Amino acid sequence: MTAAVQLTNEYPVPERMKAWVLGHPGEILPVEKPVPQPGPAEVLVRIDAVAICATDLEIMQHGLPAMVDGGLPFNKNFTIGHEYMGTVVKLGPAVDEYAVGDRVTVEVHAGCGRCARCRQGMYTSCLNYGDLAKGHRANGFTTDGGFAQYAVNNINTLVNVPDDMSDEEATLVVTAGTSMYGLDVLGGLIAGEGVAVIGPGPIGLLGVAVAKSLGADPVILTGTRERRLELGKKLGADYVVNVRLENAVAAVKRITAGKGVQFVVECSGAPDALDEAAQMVDRGGRICLAAFPHEKVLVDLAYLVRNNIYVYGIRGEGQSATHRAMALMKQRRFDARLIHTHTFPLDELPTALRYARERVDDAIKVVVRNQA
């Protein structure tokens, strides 16, 4: 005899959803779209919270670095937003790595998995970037992102969220993962080595936090805004330097008794930042560029060569850095929540974007929520 079991679905998925899409440059519009369906190795995520990133603002104005169908993303019914978390509500065929109801946060890039770079774990530099037919996805860059109620995600982009972590905090894993990846590409930090971080934006601030929690000593943060520098201290900076009051290179030399630091993570994008970073590191030191100027810049290359200084660029958060960042956040090695300043409902996305763009009320990370 078969018991009449009533299966209830806790997460009924509608046919259509609310989403925001890019119109003309600078324009974002509310629409209804079909809810996407997960394919093999994918799940459908109900988006619960999304953090706004400076790159979202860049894409809204200029299109790049988002690329849709080989061109700019405007007026293509395209949804941006890439720093999101949510709940798994549907599994693609043969997916058993996650279950319906799991809380997950999502990293941006699912590489194609078949090119040489993906095979090395460098999936943010996938050689088939933007080739959807080959399986590449980058949420909010080449495929629909998180300013919507649902999004499809490759299982390789998911990170489990601990029960006691808020939705807002979980959205910050991509930022922390980017900082972590920066230290990875530098060859890995050894406890006791000195790190200077230039620029107290979200990646710089969490760069301080990650470096400190990996044992860097000292951690020095340079910037112009006093309130950001104070936050840097709370996140683990041993020293902060207000470059309006003291030359950044002189300060690093003073703090390190003339030796300089072993690593610089450059997060400002200032035109002279690489030259400055070169003066901050010791001979043989390493510099990671995690931000970029909009114009070409003149650099003292001879100084770099003569001093055997290594310069690395990073894109995003490869090598599963988000998983390692989450491990540190879960263990409360630092409090990423300090950089979350504002929350708005998804319906008020344009206001939230304005807060982020104009830094209204000292906004750092502005989060929009889908769920009450």
Ligand SMILES: [Zn+2]
């Ligand atoms: Zn971002």
Ligand SMILES: [Zn+2]
């Ligand atoms: Zn690839």
